[in-house]
Amino acid sequence: MATSVAYSAATLLLEPLPDLDISSRRTTRHALHQIHFAGALQPWANFEADVVNTYNGRAWSPRALASSLTGNSLTDSVHEEQVFVSDERGIQGRLEGRVGTVLGAVLRAQNQDLKLGSFKGAQPPYQGYLKTPDFVLMTLAHVDKVPGEAKVPWIAEHCLDNLVDEFENGDTEQTLRHALGQIARYMLETRLKYVFLNTYEQTIFLRKADVGRVWGLEYSPVIYHHDRGSTSGRTVSFCQSLYHVGLLALADLAFNTDTGMWNQVWTRNA
Structure with a gap:
């Protein structure tokens, strides 16, 4: 028999995301733009520990925000994926639906001024910006x-x-630099310090961090959709990680172009 479990802001953030229901009919070509990241690139040290420190340092609202069913034979419930995905638009929709709803409720309960949405709903970084x-x-x-x-x-x-x-194994740098090119260019154009690259199943978070006098980019460990968050740092969930990065951006979001050398190459066309 199924039973209902209630979730507060703190417990919601730790929940993993359900598996996608991927259609056998789906896109077959990659969607990487012909842009490569050309700056200094290195791991984001202590990312998971910092996520957990942010989580453990909050005074969490005790109010119940959601409930879910637990037990056997719940494959027909709304807590499992009931939507086929077959292209990038579907991935965007599932992430906005699953993560945006959870994160929005948590941020509102914590009285924090953030919400996930489409970039088209935000003010452009400058008049005429079309990306x-x-x-x-x-x-x-x-x-x-x-x-x-x-x-x-x-x-x-x-x-x-x-x-x-x-x-990291030294096999090649170019495949990762290619994957990061598009989002890295967005960082420079919008002058924002933090971004994330997501396939729903895997995510890396990125921040601009100068390496000596060179503009650099740091990348987090890969966060998997099925990772359950923790208070120890053994694993962190996607929602727990995005909450942490959002608070970092509220405190310090600027991509500072006044530091380092002049005429730095941040991205290049392939």
């Missing part, structure tokens, strides 16, 4: 803080853990 990242964490006044870009997970060129492994 549109897939997502953005923005304030209720529609000021963009953390843009995000989505790719489908079933294309090899989008597989973030493989790309990171290739980079």
Whole structure:
């Protein structure tokens, strides 16, 4: 028999995301733009520990925000995926629906001025800016803080853990730099310090961090959709991680172009 479990803001953030229901009829080509990230690139040290420190340091609202069914034979419930996805638009929709609803409720309960939405709903960084990242964490006044870009997970060129492994093992830098090119260019154009690249199943968070006198980009460990958050840092969930990065952006979001050397190359066309 199924039973109902209530969730507060703190417990909602720790929940993993359900598996996608991927259609057998789906896109077959990668969606990477012909742009490569050309700056300094290195891991974001202590990312998971910092996520947990942010989580453990909050005074959480005890109010119940959601409930779910637990027990056997729940494959027909709304807590499982009931929507086929077959392209990038579907990935965007599932992330906005699953993550945006949870994160929006948590942020509102915590009285924090952020909400996930479409970049088209945010104020452009300057008049006439026409590019549109897939997502953005923005304030209720529609000021963009953390843009995000989505790719489908079933294309090899989008597989973030493989790309990171290739980079860190010294096999090749170019596949990861290619995957980061589009979102890195958005960072510079919008002058925003934090972004994320997401396939729903895998996510890396990125921040601008100078390396000596060179503009650099740091990338988090790959966060998987099925990761359950924790208070120890053993694992962190996607929602727990995005909450942490959102608070960082509220405190310090500027991509500072006044530091380092002049005429730095941040991205290049392939």
